[in-house]
Amino acid sequence: MLKRLKKYSDLGYSLIAIILAFAIGALLIYLSGLNVGKAYSALFNGAFGSLFNFTQTLMNTIPLIFTGLAVAIGFKSGLFNIGGEGQMYLGAFVTAITAIYLSFLPSIILIPLVLLAGGLAGSAWSFIPGYLKTRTGAHEVVTTIMMNYIGILATSFLLLRYFQETGPIPQTVFIPESARLPELIEFSRLTWAIFIAVFVVILCDIFYKRTNLGYKIQTVGKNSSAAEYAGISSDKMMVLSMMISGFMAGLAGATIVMGVLHRFITNFSPGYGFTGIAVAVLGRNKPVGVLFAALLFGALQTGGITMQLFAKIPMDLMVVIQGLVILFVATPVLIKKLLRK
Amino acid sequence: MNIIEFKGITKTFGSLTANSNIDLQIKKGEIHCLLGENGAGKTTLVNILFGLYNQDKGEIFIAGKPCDINTPHKAIELGLGMIHQHFMLVDRLTTTENIIAGEEPMKNGFVDMTRAKKQVRKISDEYHLSVEPDAIVENISVGEQQRVEILKVLYRKAKILIFDEPTAVLTPQEVASLFKILNKLKAGGKTIIFITHKLEETMKISDRVTVLRKGKVIDTVNTSNTSPKELAKMMVGREVLLRVEKEKKKSGETVLEIRNVSLYGKHKRPLLQNINISVNQGEIVGIAGVAGNGQLELEETIAGLRKIQAGQILLNGEDITGKQTKERRGKGLSHIPSDRLKRGLVPSSDLAKNIILGNHNAFSKKGFLQRDKIKKYSKNIIEKFDIRCRSLQDNVDQLSGGNQQKLVIGRELSTNPVFILAAQPTRGVDVGAIEFIHQNLLEIRKKNKAVLLISAELEELMSLADRILVIYEGRIVSEKKKYTREELGLLMAGEKLG
């Protein structure tokens, strides 16, 4: 009973945090002399107003599910991975290169292989901060941020040096048809990737609820000394957790390349890696929570564009709302205080 | 004349009533003991007096005037001073810095260190506290740290000094010198409130005693008119066995053998030096020592959490020196850690998850946890070890300290171990749980298991252990079957016998 109540209160806090964030967003819009009603209705229409808009929302949701999972998985072992952005770039880059060089393989082998390559590239990138954390205690927040810059620079360097398509724009050639994920609805760029994402969410849920390894990782996250005393190597679990986390961010990059861009382009991300933080925090680090939080932020991303076009409100307001959501979800004490009044 | 008067103090934490309608008078210039078990409400009461908690009901009168003490700041202004059980000292600062913080002597807006040190030295000399003003706190002994705490209070011109379990961390010799200081303070006109659960100390130091039980005052008596037996009865509410019954038993083959083990810390600092311990079947071996002399390091070394630089550890004749914790546990090592909340339990996880901790691989099939098996096993342990809880889904942080400890002990004794490493198994639990835990340890001894008991409680060691080893500064300085309290005290302080 108490447990169930707690579950609901988790959801309740998240909802209140969202409402608060939107209320402050409204205040900002109002203060800058713009029309709140018009803004928010454009936002909603842009995200859900038509089938096409909804497909665009789902398209934006996919990478957020992965980057959200990446942050949530890090948290499970007590680590805050804000390197999702860099890991995603690595994933996207390696995905594109692998697909281009292995284009002779049939789809049925190529697609899983390329996905795996993208995920592993992300893992490799997140391994470094994980390893440094366990070996030296260097705070993962600082090191993952630095790895973001390094990752984005490194992919851009490799692209420009070795893989650039002839032409002025820094991008690779297209990946072969056989490595692309099939579209669900024509011209929507919404692909099978959505099912991959949902499938991964379910896998993660089972992993943490049912498996021994999931149990060990969470024990480390909750009390690493007790884990050590019980014979669970917290270092090993943290590094492993970091690598699973990076794998997810890598998948975000892989699915974007395979489903949306069909090539690697520098600076392709509108900050999916960072939005993943808000997704994870709002989803309370639970896989299913991440799924719904990603849908919300996917909708904001899509609706934000419409809002900018029709209500003349810069879509960066969505970033403001992200920040507010993180701050509010992080402070149940504040929400309790507000509720008491 | 009553310098302090509590009238009807009540304080609850959630569903727990820590203090219930407490009436109590403290006379000026006396040493007044507050006697009671863990959880009797002594510390809560003085924390209210010192402004760390606010009472729900009731009033406090100081020198006849009603006082609303809502912060320590206010308490200090009223002439109160508290020497906490866990020292309130910053390890990295000097004694002087610790003493003056919050009330610094000033010169042109800066801290006047020269004057500060002078003052510290002056008070130190006055009460024979021998505190070195320039010493860094982490480099001085526990006894000296306590004297820094006393100095802190005197520096603030306290007239009423509250000591919360001050002897818990001291050797008998250090206790004796503390008592000298207390008498000196009393002679200087100070009033002293002394919190303890030890009868012997109460009889020795106090003028009057107030016994607390379950948050209520049982009685206040003049020390000269009472006896330890009477106090014990008031404290526990029934006749108490002051000694555990232990049957005679011949020990069997060696189970754990530690040979010439040395461990070094940062900058090659020796933590354990040339340690030799052997524990046999059907035997409880005790490790006595003042906290911080290598007990934790020894515990972690045996558990496989530290890499030793020299020596060997054998379990049932097999060399386990290079083996990890997991492998050692697999070979029959059980471990009751010294700090259950920090190292023994995952407080924010449920009971079942805590009960399988350390033994989790036994409940895993193809990588998946077997939930039904876990449920059955957990229920069994909860019943057998009398862990009071509402359901298996409760988080461990919802249990009382005693029940948490029973969970750890139940978990560790149920894996059919050959060797049990029990570190401070009764720390911070009530008398009922202590008895239960002692019985369980004797039970396991009866089953011919080997037990290494690391404890700071001399009584516990003297009544349970078949042999006692004394650890001092990372070395085993003595080993015998029987010691007197005084002998143990001397050895623990690094002195030699005779």
Added chain:
Amino acid sequence: MSEILDVIFNINTFSAAIRISVPLVFAAIGGVFSERVGVINLGLEGMLLGGAFSAVLGSYLTGNPYIGVLLAMFMGAIIGFIFALFTLKFEANHVVAGVGLNILLLGTTTWLMQIIWGSRGTSVNVTGLSEITIPLISSIPIIGKLFGSHNILVYLMFVVVILSWIVLFRTPFGLRLRVIGEHPKAADTLGIKIRKIQYTSLIFSGVLCGLGGAYLSLGHLNWFSMNMSAGRGYMALAANIFGGWNPLGAFGASYLFAFTDALQMRMQALNLNVPNEIIQMVPYILTILVLAGAMIRSRPPAALGKHYKTSR
């Protein structure tokens, strides 16, 4: 090779490093004040960004860059107060709150920039801080080149470094602050007003970041651009750790970072046969290495990152 050595031991590199170090130093000392009082401050990044934006706004509105600096300090104070409110009063996880604050400020500054200047990339040009030449010092060789001619914030930085050290280690406020960061309960039982000191420290931390941000926009470029702090707040936090939570150390570490950054820029300008991206990575890689190296040796304030409920 000799070309590279020339760059390293060139007086211009040293003097460029001083300029580059300014925002890092202010933010790193902001980090010292925050972490010494027990609060992990990843919000330095957002505070810098907020400062940079406010400074440009102030200068834009009044035409006076010094008003810009004052506005940056004021906004820094407010951001510091908000961060304190969340971490102390509402007991948010320091790290999560810090990152949330950074995202909030990234969004807010970019959004406001578009509302006010109608562009998402950069603001309009505003009046920047002019350089002040100190007559005597500037005529001394080498020293004159290094310290003779800077804008006011550079000189202020040196003052802040020294004053911060004095405040921390020689005044009652500093002693109390350090006791809180090590052992808040001890401070509480000594009757020290914990919250007052914590709030003051965090607000001060915000003010310093405001100054650092102001230098970033008004001292360097005279405009604001999206996310112009570019990770400097995180580097400053690393510098604070590397510097042993000490203003002097934080200054040294920041200068080291700035020096590699200065080298990086000069090497790019020299058109050496090293790709720009690789050179640009150097400061980031160095931050990681320095942090990893420093963490092994260093010992943070004992109560860093922990919540403490004051007595009442």
